Amino acid sequence: MGSFLLRRLAGHTVLALVAVSLAYLLAAAALHPCEPPAPPPAAASAGACRSAGEPLAGRYRAWATGVLHGDFGRTLDGEPVAGELWRRLWVSARLLLAGTVLGCAGGVLLGVYAAVRRDAAPDRIITAGTFLLLAVPVFVLAVLAQIAAAELDEATGVRVVAWAGEPGGTFGALGRAADGLRHLALPTAVVALSQLAVYCRYQRGVTLDVLGADHVRTARAKGLRRRDALLRHGLRAALVPMTTYFAYTAGLALLTGVFTEQVFGWHGLGEWVVAAIVRGDVNVVAAANCVAAVAVVLAGLASDAARCLLDPRVRTPAP
């Protein structure tokens, strides 16, 4: 198992390096911080404009050397990128992690339930709901969620959830936690719902294949009830293809984060990178891409590890 994961890690690392380098080169070649129509702010350091005139290869070398030492360069305003990066990363991670975990788990559970009740009323309702969710873009979903929250507030007369902004209450530890939850609820729900729909559809299909599998029938012939046979012998096999899928949706989750941050006014990575592209801030774009590439690689590694745990055929190939 260890050697398998190490091999995969090596492959993923190469992939991440290529992705990060390409991202920098693309940003550096396409973004021109010193030219209209995106004039640099007055405080833009002359250094940024000067370095923009240097050959691409040299700039890349200097940037890559910096990154290897944990230095992501400076923004157009002359601030170090790294400090702002870590602050905003924490904001985004808070937003995405809870949403992804909820969406993933909820989608898998709903998918299994829909498959077991195939063609019955629960399956039809879940199917209709997930298709509706799939058809609605994330930013529309976010705005709809805000409208719904506003209606709720009006109906109850109390501000139950916060529609926008980051938590920042100052009413002691308990108050901070409550305020955090109030602010997290809506964006987390949006991130979760958008992923839940995809996971649910996929898990339903995989589970249907497993329902009729020979080994589930064997388990029933041994004396397990239908539900136990499915949970103990079927579900594990059905989760194996989902791990691969998890790796692929990591990128999608990041994109969802960008939209969600914009709508809810969170000052996370997504909002930052969009602004940086508009301004032509090469170093910020490249740094955000670094983080995204590492996140995708980590998701891939997590999915490989999960696959290893679930499927013994990956750990010990047939003799």
Added chain:
Amino acid sequence: MSVLVVRDLHVTYPPDLPAVRGLDLTVAGGEIVGVVGESGSGKSALALAVLGLLPPGARVRGSVRLRGAELLGRSDAELARVRGRDLAMVFQNPLSALTPAHPVGDQIAETIRLHAGATRRAARTRAVELLDLVGIPDAPRSARAYPHEFSGGMRQRVMIAMAVANDPVAIVADEPTTALDVTVQAQILGLLRAARDATGAAIVLITHDLGVVAEVADRVVVLYAGREAESGPVRDVYRRPRMPYTIGLLGSLPRLDGARRPAPIPGAPPPAGGPPAPCAFRPRCPVGGPACDVAPPEPVLVGVGHRVACADPAATLDPSRVFPPAPAAPPRPPGDRRPPVLRVTGLVRHFPPRRTRPRGRPVRAVDGVTLEVRAGETLGLVGESGCGKTTVLMEILRLDRPQHGRITVLGRDTATLTASHRRALRRDLQVVFQDPLSSLDPRMRVRAILAQPLRTHRVARAAVPGRVAELLDLVGLEPALADRYPGALSSGQRQRVAIARALALEPRLVLLDEPVASLDVSVQAQIMDLLQDLQARLGLAYVFVSHDLAVVRRMADRVAVMYNGRIVEQGAVGAVYGSPAHPYTRALLDAVPVPDPSARDRADGRQRTLRGDPPDPSAPVAGCRFRPRCPAFPALDAATRRRCEREEPPALPVVPGTDQDAACHRVPR
């Protein structure tokens, strides 16, 4: 005492397909009842109905009683208490019937814990004992292994261990040996018999193989279109079959002794649902009369415990007159006067190890094969799965330079061919695969399938429709079938289309890879007849790959026996089957179940079976490759034993002057 009693069982699959239509079955404790039938006969539906494992939507009525207690209509929870404890099942495909994610020991222990309430530790200990009992080597370690680390035969042993774990009173085995090699099949049948002796369970053995039933069963029930056609003690039914279907089925079996050309039953078994006629067999029956069209025939007694569902049992008093004997195959001139069309010398094909497996060794699929096929002749290539039979065919089909050795097709060395010559030579070399459902494009009509090779080789456009009609006629298909898709044909018709496609360009050499292995027995005989007639009419040469020795006996002029990438014996079929010189050939022939219950007394089955599994082609054996499984090796004298351990035996004539070669140090020269 009757343990399992099935009365008037009906199973209907949605939307309205009757699979079982009124079946009675009684099995006593310690008895093995064979249930035989072709596809669509309802035999699997019977098994699933007995266990209450039918898919949702299937309707079932009648009665299934286990030791007097009714099973039909009980809830899943109630049945779960019976399944695995009193009533166990062995499934067909051991490759998919075990959960891949759990160690085999835990899977056996699970059923013990469920029913016996044993602790985890006690159940594990018992699982190891059971694994040891069914002949799994190093049981304590094997219990921790996962199913994919086992061979097919070992997995089926695990299934049987699981089935007997709680001392069931009845075991239903659905095609337990169908997916296995013939030598492994013999081991598993022996094990089933041992399980019966040890537990005293009533065993229902469901199979399509009349040989398997003759080998182990006490009584036999022949199913046709969801009803019992005939039943009785195995000896009586095999010696004096009375239902025309049973007579035809026994008659159409190819025999190892090759005594006579079997007479096939015309037509194909009806699809699930069956024909509307009162007697389902009426459309295929040669002796049917007006009495058959009145009402479904009720079973009548024709001997002690021997029942037959036929409206006119008097017509079948003499079984040999029901199906007239087929004309003998047309004689052919002796092989040595005809030119060779295929010559393979020292062919080697090794596959590199999988990259995912560090320190893997190459798979030596074909490791030095020499053979020759003459015009108009059939060479049978037999061996267990993984011995390299299909790889040999694929190497010939590639028409390219092999890794080592030489392939000469119609006098041309494949290593020297240019691209255009190779293309031209493909016209003369065609192939038919095992499963026509997967080898024919499901989205092409029959007409397009047959026209494609003609278009590819630029036959004049105007000539194509005429040639397609000609080909359909050649393989005995109605012209109207040209507009069907393969999915809308029966399996026999599909294989006819595959043969017609191969013949479209008038080849001289046809490679047949298990062409009848996926067909029902009665259809198998028709396709073999067709292939032989085509050979006689068109002067074709065949390489006929099969795992079934009786089929090869029937089809081939010469036979080559392959083991672990090499040919261990070859020669004229009569000579090789009559006096096999290599111990492997001997063992293979002995392992084939003979559809004749009286042959069971000849020798004790367990003595004749070959030990162990088919070899791993990536683990080379020093000296003779067959040595680890050789039944003759332990009894050899020390000098010969040393040679077996060190030298790879060369293929040498068994008797000077004949063409029977064997690669064995034991054969005196």
